[in-house]
Amino acid sequence: MSATKRRNENPNQPRVKRNTRAGQSESLIDLVKLHRRIASGSASRLLQTPASSLVTLFVVAVALLLPALLFGLSSNLASLLAGFQDSAQVTLYLQDSVSEADGQKVSDDLLTRRDIESGYYVSPSQALDEFSASSGLEDLLIEMTANPLPGAIVLTPWDVSPAAVDELARELQELPQVDVVQVDSLWLQRLAAISNLVSAIGSVLAVIVILGLFFVVGNTIKLAIESRKAEILVIKLVGGSDMYAARPFLYTGLLYGLGGGILATLLQIIVLATFNSNLEVLTQLYESDFQLRGFGLMSSLLIIVAGAAIGWMAALMASLRHIRAINP
Amino acid sequence: MIKFDNVSKRYADGQEALSDISFEVSRGEFAFITGHSGAGKSTLLKLILAMETPSSGQLIANGVNLNRVSATQIARHRRQIGTVFQDHQLLHDRSVYDNVALPLEICGYPPSDAARRVRAALDKVGLLKKEKSFPEALSGGEQQRVGIARAVVNRPSIILADEPTGNLDPGLSAEVMKVFQQFQSVGVCLLVASHDAALIERFNCRTIVLEGGKLLADQKPRPLA
Incomplete structure (x- = not known):
């Protein structure tokens, strides 16, 4: 017991302040070391109860995955639409009374218009040939005495925005030779509306999921605090603030969010692979090479960062509330 | 340093645990608080540690008015006080070293600085060789001494001790009291609750006697012959 007397003659000497630059960087390293120790302590506690930790991790991952998939679906639809929009077509079906020569003339006149990029005339006989070739009803058509199909002009407008196409269609309807105007872009508009709806559902779901995650992570943290009540009590007795006592739990929340985010990006790869193998059959039928795209690096990082931030904040709210309630 | 005013x-x-208590303990003073169990010794220490608030009267410790304190003030106040608890209050999943280092970690001491202080404190209570052990592997007396090392490691301005020698043999009790006296000599204010009459007799200090929550006597140390 005498060994310390030499070193420690005045046990109440004031603490040496470190103001030098070296001292500051040293204390920063110390701080990093301290936090690394707290974080690894929290991680090893999670590993002590692997089953329940894994369940929580999966809940967080699935919760993050659902809105992320919807946003992904919506962005895939948007890119699909962008590819189709260039091919918006307006088809004019001509009156039966219009002869082939007149039809060709109307078509040539229309092509001089500034708002039309290209177009071609389909005579009734050409239409019949195409129809019989593609429908396989040649035998039936041979029986017919007259050609039931009208002549048509297929136009591609310069401006493919829905409003401009509608305006063009209304003008062309006024032409005396024209019977019916059909705009091919209507289904595109519907698809665009569906895509917007999917995105809106994704937003609402994201809000619900964030609230749900706060509850799930908060409840997990609450149970962890309950099981370490004695320890928190001791920390408070020797002067630890609520924030000090909360630190390990903040790391627990952060780890749940981070792990859940990483798991969610891994799960989406599996989900998309499953979708794509089914989609391949469909796209082959449509002679398209369309494929669902994954989240990409930035979106994946966003999910992971968002998960970590939600986990940390949920832990902060839960731990401060429950630690405040523990009093010696 | 500590002032009870009709508390x-x-x-x-x-149940009235303390009634109308008034006394003052100043810097560098060493006082025993004695009395039968249930006399109010523990309640008195709990009031100073802000674990309880006075029902009436005024209590000031270390310049802090303990009648009205926020949670942040309580934490800061407790960092200035070293407390030896009767039931030790050690963390069982941390080593002896980490238990003693806890107050320093809370105050944000650099680890190298903390290591020096922790070893000095463990040396004072004769447990330097046990720093890697866990509290459960220690005897009651050893656990008590870990608690004492933790109470003094932060060089507090007030030391409170609730039956600090309860589990110690007379030799170790004397050693612990000597450690306390070292702190007294550098201006620390010490309040030791004890019902060990022999110990109180041997260490000729101011003695505050409680009975049934009332202050029965406040005996000054006997003049040295």
Whole structure:
């Protein structure tokens, strides 16, 4: 017991302040070391109860995955639409009374218009040939005495925005030779509306999921605090603030969010692979090479960062509330 | 340093643990608080540690008015006080070293600085060789001494001790009291609750006697012959 007397003659000497630059960087390293120790302590506690930790991790991952998939679906639809929009077509079906020569003339006149990029005339006989070739009803058509199909002009407008196409269609309807105007872009508009709806559902779901995650992570943290009540009590007795006592739990929340985010990006790869193998059959039928795209690096990082931030904040709210309630 | 001014403490069940207590302990003073169990010794220490608030009267410790304190103030106040608890209050999943280092970690001491202080404190209580052990592997007396090392490691301005020698043999009790006296000599204010009459007799210090929550006597140390 005498060994310390030499070193420690005045046990109440004031603490040496470190103001030098070296001292500051040293204390920063110390701080990093301290936090690394707290974080690894929290991680090893999670590993002590692997089953329940894994369940929580999966809940967080699935919760993050659902809105992320919807946003992904919506962005895939948007890119699909962008590819189709260039091919918006307006088809004019001509009156039966219009002869082939007149039809060709109307078509040539229309092509001089500034708002039309290209177009071609389909005579009734050409239409019949195409129809019989593609429908396989040649035998039936041979029986017919007259050609039931009208002549048509297929136009591609310069401006493919829905409003401009509608305006063009209304003008062309006024032409005396024209019977019916059909705009091919209507289904595109519907698809665009569906895509917007999917995105809106994704937003609402994201809000619900964030609230749900706060509850799930908060409840997990609450149970962890309950099981370490004695320890928190001791920390408070020797002067630890609520924030000090909360630190390990903040790391627990952060780890749940981070792990859940990483798991969610891994799960989406599996989900998309499953979708794509089914989609391949469909796209082959449509002679398209369309494929669902994954989240990409930035979106994946966003999910992971968002998960970590939600986990940390949920832990902060839960731990401060429950630690405040523990009093010696 | 510590000033009780007509302090009473009534618990929610109506039991009056302390009634109308007034005394003052100044810097560098060493006082025993004695009395039978249930006399109010523990309640008195709990009031100073802000674990309880006075029902009436005024209590000031270390310049802090303990009648009205926020959670942040309580934490800061407790960092200035080293407390030896009767039931030790050690963390069982941390080593002896980490238990003693806890107050320093809370105050944000650099680890190298903390290591020096922790070893010095463990040396004072004769447990330097046990720093890697866990509290459960220690005897009651050893656990008590870990608690004492933790109480003094932060060089507090007030040391409170609730039966600090309860589990110690007379030799170790004397050693512990000597450690306390070292702190007294550098201006620390010490309050030791004890019912060990022999110990109180041997260490000729101011003695505050409680009985049934009332201050029965406040004996000054006998003049040295």
